[in-house]
Amino acid sequence: MRIILLGSPGAGKGTQSKLLAAHFHIPQISTGDMLRSAIRAGSPLGLQVKKVMDAGSLVTDDLMIQLVKDRLQQHDCAQGYLLDGFPRTVAQADALQQDGIAIDYVIEIAVNEAEVVKRLSGRWTHPPSGRTYHPVFNPPHHAGKDDVTGEPLIQRPDDQEDAVRHRLNVYHQQTEPLIAYYKTSTRQTEKEQVPQYIRVDGGQPVAEVQQQILTAVHSVAAD
Numbered sequence: 423m424r425i426i427l428l429g430s431p432g433a434g435k436g437t438q439s440k441l442l443a444a445h446f447h448i449p450q451i452s453t454g455d456m457l458r459s460a461i462r463a464g465s466p467l468g469l470q471v472k473k474v475m476d477a478g479s480l481v482t483d484d485l486m487i488q489l490v491k492d493r494l495q496q497h498d499c500a501q502g503y504l505l506d507g508f509p510r511t512v513a514q515a516d517a518l519q520q521d522g523i524a525i526d527y528v529i530e531i532a533v534n535e536a537e538v539v540k541r542l543s544g545r546w547t548h549p550p551s552g553r554t555y556h557p558v559f560n561p562p563h564h565a566g567k568d569d570v571t572g573e574p575l576i577q578r579p580d581d582q583e584d585a586v587r588h589r590l591n592v593y594h595q596q597t598e599p600l601i602a603y604y605k606t607s608t609r610q611t612e613k614e615q616v617p618q619y620i621r622v623d624g625g626q627p628v629a630e631v632q633q634q635i636l637t638a639v640h641s642v643a644a645d
């Protein structure tokens with residue numbers, strides 16, 4: 423089970439990735455979480471990317487491609503993986519293809535922009551795990567505390583209004599073209615190993631979005 427989750431900032435990629443990774447027993451590879459953990463650790467990578475991330479811009483393709491290739495070499499990826507936040511540019515998608523990195527499903531979570539802004543302005547995050555909450559849509563059991571560890575939740579610097587607006591522009595310019603990229607590759611080749619493209623309505627509640635994804639994956643797998 424090798425999956426890419428596509429979607430705008432705040433579409434619910436992280437939320438759904440965690441549920442799907444647990445369901446299919448595969449690792450969730452969130453490039454955003456990897457970079458944020460490098461920033462928290464104060465590593466050279468973290469120092470290099472902090473400013474770019476806080477502003478809501480993209481980290482360079484070369485750096486991201488190497489990071490993901492190295493991660494996919496790890497033992498836990500042998501039976502599959504879920505890529506959350508990668509690829510994000512056509513160059514990153516080309517790099518996967520050129521390296522023969524197989525993908526079975528590309529799942530697009532589609533959400534309108536007004537909903538995204540509502541979600542991100544209310545998002546609270548548990549930095550060590552990447553778990554996210556929202557006071558209305560996905561409240562923690564105790565306000566301001568992670569459900570699993572009880573540790574404090576924070577608001578991400580790139581969830582400030584200006585950075586959110588910039589992230590949405592970056593998404594439209596650099597990531598949205600991947601929708602056509604993967605839809606076309608599904609249609610063009612019939613017998614080769616190409617990803618199946620699935621689009622779900624991400625504007626529904628979390629459990630319903632997950633159900634849509636599982637139903638679509640199982641029905642494609644049964645064909």
Ligand code: AP5
Nearest residue numbers: 431432433434435436437453454481507541545555559628
């Ligand atoms: P990243 O962390 O990947 O951020 P993103 O793509 O902007 O996505 P988000 O984490 O904001 O949203 P999400 O879709 O995961 O939504 P979530 O589930 O949290 O990347 C951050 C930065 O890292 C980038 O800007 C860039 O700088 C860098 N980067 C990362 N990868 C890169 C790459 N490949 N190349 C270059 N740079 C890269 O949900 C959002 C909120 O909504 C939460 O509060 C949640 O509880 C709530 N929610 C979720 N689902 C629902 C629902 N169905 N209904 C109601 N509320 C919901």
